[in-house]
């Protein structure tokens with residue numbers, strides 16, 4: 685019927701423009717917005733449920749890897 689012109693038919697994670705994961709400050713993904721992954725979404729939820737939610741202030745410049753694994 686209709687031919688898609690140049691559009692890759694692929695299930696991919698679409699990065700949100702300007703959206704950053706509130707947990708690890710990485711690029712948020714469309715699927716897990718506003719987080720970058722299910723891991724961070726669960727982390728955030730866990731923090732809320734734990735009543736221990738606070739904004740991270742020790743943000744290191746550059747590539748900050750605060751012990752956050754990303755094995756997705």
Ligand SMILES: [Zn+2]
Pocket residue numbers: 705706707708709710719720721724
């Ligand atoms: Zn994240």
